[in-house]
Amino acid sequence: MARSKGSAKQSVEMLRSVPLFNNLSDRQLRSIIGQSKEVSFPAGREICKQGDTGVGMHVVLEGQTKVQINGRTRKKLGPGAFFGEIALLDGGPRTASVIAETDVHTISIPHWNFRTLLKEQPSIALTMLEETCKRLREESTWLQG
Numbered sequence: 548m549a550r551s552k553g554s555a556k557q558s559v560e561m562l563r564s565v566p567l568f569n570n571l572s573d574r575q576l577r578s579i580i581g582q583s584k585e586v587s588f589p590a591g592r593e594i595c596k597q598g599d600t601g602v603g604m605h606v607v608l609e610g611q612t613k614v615q616i617n618g619r620t621r622k623k624l625g626p627g628a629f630f631g632e633i634a635l636l637d638g639g640p641r642t643a644s645v646i647a648e649t650d651v652h653t654i655s656i657p658h659w660n661f662r663t664l665l666k667e668q669p670s671i672a673l674t675m676l677e678e679t680c681k682r683l684r685e686e687s688t689w690l691q692g
Contacts, residue, residue, distance in 0.1 A: 558608075558654060564627045565606055567678045575671055582660035588647040594630075597644040601634020603657040610651030615644045623648070632679050635661055 559576045562568045568576060586605070588594050594605065597616065606629045613620045614630065621643070624630060630645050638658050656664075665672050 561608055561627065562606060562654070565629050566681075567629055567632060567675055568606075570674050571671060575668055578664055578668055579656065579671070580654065582664045583654045583656040586653050586655045588651045588653070590647050590649050590651075592647045592651075593644060594647060594651070594653075595634075595641045595643070595645040597641050599641050601631055601639065601641050601658070603655055603661065604629060604631030604635040605645075605653040605655050608652045608654060611648040612645050612651055613648050615646065616642070632675065632682075634658070636675070636679065 558580050559573060562576045562579060563571075568579065571579075585608070588610075594612065595601065607624055607626050609626060612624045612628075612630075614622050614624060624645070630643075631641070633639065634641055635656060635658055
């Protein structure tokens, strides 16, 4: 999907609001946008299925989703939230299912495009790994408590 200048600026600002990307420069954010595509999902659609091989990650621009693990809703995600970052980094199976509760619009970054991006700007990887580790620690604490 082609982006207008206004849309690209909005996408940069949305990505900046996502903890995974908030420490990146405008240039890095534009690079991510250049390697991504905008995707829409209708309400009720399963965006990611637990156990399936992941091919990338999504950043929610509009709408609401629910995250399910073993069929049980664990949390809800809205604009600015992201999911699939672990699959993006390692290409492994999804750890949860994500279902669109309303119509959802995302920026999606496929695994193969992300690899190209990391080769061009490796500092993005460190930022993402730090934030992903932070999320894993939070999730681990939540599961133990």
